[in-house]
Every structure is written in C-alpha cells, then in structure tokens.
Amino acid sequence: MAATSVVLGTSSPAFAATNPPGEEVNYHPEVFNGGFPVQSAGTIAEARTLSRGVLLRAWRANDDSNNLWFSYGDNLNAFRLDNARSANSPTVVPFGYNQWAIFHRGLDNHIYYGFMDESLHWSGWREVFGQTTSLTPAVTQLGAEHPFELYMTYRGSSSSSMWGTYFNGVWHDSVNLGGATNHSPAVAWNPRSNNGNGALWAAHTGTDGHVYINTQNYGGNWLAWFSVGGNLISGPAIATSNTGNMQMAGRAPDNHVWYQELNSGGGHASGWAQDFDSLTVGWAPFLIAVGGIIYTIATASNDHRGWYKRSFNGGNW
Template sequence: MFWRKKWRSAAIALVAAFSVLIVTGTPASAATAPGEWDYWKTERVNGNQNLYATGTIAEARNGGHLFRVWRANDDTSYLWASYGDTGQAFRLDGAVSWASPTIVPWGRSGFALFHTGTDGRIYWATYDDYLNWSGWHAIAGQTTQLSTPVSVAQVGAGSRELYMAYRSGSDFGMWGSFFNGNSWQNAQNLGGRTYSYPTVTWNPGTHRLYAAHTGTDNHVYLQWQEYGGTWHGWFSVGGDVNGAPTIAASSTGNMQVGGRDWDSFVWYREFNSYGYPLRDWTQDPTFLRAAWPIYLSVAGAVIYSIMTTSSDHRGFYKESYDGKY
C-alpha cells in the first residue's frame, strides 16, 4: 500500500515540489493515466499459446518489429525469446541465468540483449538491422549480483549507443556505463543504495538519461544526467515499492514509473521530461498481482506495461500510458 506522505521540494534543475501521495489502495478511475487500458491482454507465442515465465518479461520494439525475452518457467534457468506479436519461441543458446534478461532497440531495426551470467558477469549480444546474431560477449570489468537483472537504454532512436545501469556485484551500490557505439566505457558510480537494482531510460524531449531505483527505505528515487555529463543526485518521488521500479520515456518526453506494492499490486506515476510529477501514484485498476517487478516498453508515444502474474506465472501486457498530460 502507498501511504500519505509529504515531500520537500527538490531544487534540482527544473524539478519542483512533489505533491501529496494518495492514501488508499483503491484508485479513482479519474486518476488513471491518459490512454490506460482497464484490462490486460495475454502475451502469446507459437501462434496462440500463453507465454509463461519465471521473472520479468522484457520486450522492445524497433523498425516496426517486436522482440521479447524471458527466463524459462522451470528450473533450467534457460533464456528464451520470440520475434513478432505471436512468434515462435526459441531458446537463446549459450545463455543461462538466475536473473531476468533485458532487451533494447539497437540501430534502426536491430536489438541488443543482456543477461547476468551465473558467474556474476554481464553478457550482451546483438541482432543487427538484418537480424544477424553476434553471439554472447562478457562486458569487461563489470559484474552484478547473480540474481539481479541489468537495465539498458538506447541513447536516441536509431542509435547504436547505449547506457547500462546495474547493482554492484559486491554491495548495495549502483553503477552505470556508456557504450559509445564501439566499446563500453569505464563504469560511473550512481551513488545511493538499493536492495534490488536500478533502471534507466533515455528522454528524447530533454536529451537526458533518467535512472530510477527503490531506496533502502522502499521509496522510489530518480536522478538524471545530460548525455556524457555527470549524475545530478537522487531525489525522492515517494511511493512504497517492493523490489525494483521501472521507468520509460514516451516520444512526447513524458515519462512513467511503475512498481509493485507489498501486496503485489501495480502502481504508476507520470512525470514530464524534466522530472516534474504530472499526477500522484495511482493503482492499476485491474488488481492483477505481479510476481516480479513489471517492465515498461515504449512504442512511439505509447508506453506498455508487462507483468508476470503471481497466480500462474503467465505474461500479460497493457497500454499503461499514451504519453499525454
């Protein structure tokens, strides 16, 4: 549950005072995000089969195509993927992980995939614009917790530049690294502490990277940097989140942050391109329970939310925000 709290204003760039959070776990329909569906649709593969997963299902869209990755819903720790809305599921050879994988657009129509190896190293691979597979490669000198995912953002539509954020492999700290199109750069310390992991997105409106994490007090924190600059420090946006939050920026520049409460219900809050909140936290109106942190995926102005349910580990998706005020 999200409790009523008041927060001091954070004088960070153009970020201003944050408003009072909602009191109850019962949302008002008028408070839902613009364009939010009041229902979830089942994720499907192999034509018309339900998609089941252990962990968070990640998906990305690029060049008019959809690619999904997930961890097998069994004890094998294998990673699987599918191409297209209901495409054939196939195993990602050479990838075994105790953490959920992630995927982001790569170039104009390709994709970059990431997973945490059972040795704690971070591995990545790419499908280029012609869907040629690179194979898995470890990112030198960067490790994370064995069961902790990483988060990656494409830095600009059509770009081959990326930013990756992850939890330290040895403590509760957080780190990030740029890929400049050719190689991974030295890691940056993001500051702060988390029991889960940070997530990151690129904002096309302000050309800023935004990172989000759940602090050790269970509140959600954001911070930003302009491309190639320094991080400006974490500021609280409230909430009471179980596990990692997720963040995504619409093509309009407006952003959405999502997370689970302690009863596994999903909540959202929207922000403009400068990190100013557009409304309070609102609970998803359908009351489905998420077994793991949700994933936000962008298609132009629209942001989609993906969850794996607590009841049977089935994947669902919905439009959670259309990018408008």
C-alpha cells in the same frame, strides 16, 4: 538511498487516488507460436526496432533450468541463444535501426550482451569486462538521435551500490551512481529533456522503499538522487514516450502494479496510482514505449503468465 538525496514528500505509503492517463482497463495475454501463453519465472522484457517496429521478447524459463527464451515478432516461435542461462530475467533494447541489444547476468555474476538484427543474425554473447551484478542490468538506447549508443545501470554484485556505464562501440569505465538499492535500477533516455538536447533518467527503489530518480544531460554528469515518493517492493521501471512524458511502474506491497507520471524535467505529473486491473504480479513490471504510447508487461504471481496493456495513451497530463 543516497546520503545526498533531496527527499520530497516521502510519507508512507505516498500513494494518491489518481489514475494513470489513458490506461486500458484489461490486460491482454503475451503469446508465442501462434497462441501459446508466455510463462516466466521473472520479468518479461520487450523491445521494437527503430526502423520497422519489429518485436523481440525475452524472458526466463518458468522452471528450475535458468534457461533464457526469446521470440521474434508478435507471436512467433520461441528460441534460445547460445544456451544462455541466468538466475535473473534478461533484458532487451533497440540498437541501431534494425537491431536489438540483449543483456543478461550470467550464473558467474558477469554481464553478457549480444546483438541480433531483424534477419535473426546473431553476434554471439560477449562480456562487459570488469563489471559484475547480482541482478538484471537495465539498459537504454540513447534514442534515434544516438541509435548506436547505450547506457547501462546495474546493482553491484557484492553490495547495494549502483553503477552506470556508457557504450558507443566500446564500454567505458563504470561510474558509481551513489545511492543504495536491494533491487535492479532502471534507466531511460528522454529526447525532450534538457531543452530538447536529451538526457538520461535513472531510477531506483531505495532501501526505505521510496523511489528516487536522477538525471544526466547528454555528455554531462549525473546529478543528485531525489525522491518521487511511492512504496515499492521491486525495482521501478521507467519509459519515455515521444512526447517527452515519462511513466514509472513498480510492484507495491499489495502485489499490484502502481504508476507514477513525470514530465520531461522530472517533475511530478501525478501521484502514485494503482493499475486499473486487479492482476496480482510476482515480479517487477516492464515498460516499453512505442512512439507516444507506453505499454506495461507484467507477470502474474499465480500461474506466471505474461500480460500486457497500454498504460499511457500518448496524451497530456
């Protein structure tokens, strides 16, 4: 929790008896190779390309191998990339119009990334030099307005501090975001923020369990963290629909997914609400926006199977 945070309504557990708007009641199974269940020892990440909406899924093996797996298309074969291994989950985001950028924390705490296109041409792993982490980094594409630009946030490798760095063909110097967390932070681009000029939104779970957000206008500086309440035992996820509405999700002490909705200015659009489904999760959920719809990807705690559902239907709140 940052010393400069503005605390707004952080009474524990700070959950409200509301429901996420347009949420499906039931989850659907994550599958590959025509129907085999995806099982992961961690969070499952997904991204769709801007041009054709082709899916790439990334997850950590459900064993002690630390192997990372990927699958192309909605249920196609799983494969590995250059024998990458990690003690944490990988992540993937769109890049350009027909590519993805893939990231993971190596077993040496260094951050590695690479690019793959819809024809499965692979760049090979590259290192983000001088930047290390103890957890999964979070990355966002800066929307269709800046398709070849990325922003990455991550927790430091030797402290609870958080850092951010910008990519536009090269990685720029990292900046200390302030605040403190025991989990991975999150970051998302909102094209409707800042009067339609776009802004980044970062989120983290503070050391007090409450969730904090921060924003940076395109080309500007980060402001101060401020609380949006809640009570999580994981880092939060954050995603933006094309309406500008944002959704956050995280694993709560009851081991269920809880949600919070925000408008394009970061204002509360709802209180924290428990997922309709009774799925018990073992890790932080992942959110992916597809046009106006936001999906939640969650990993069950009992059998480590992956599930997805629509958690926001693109309407108003």
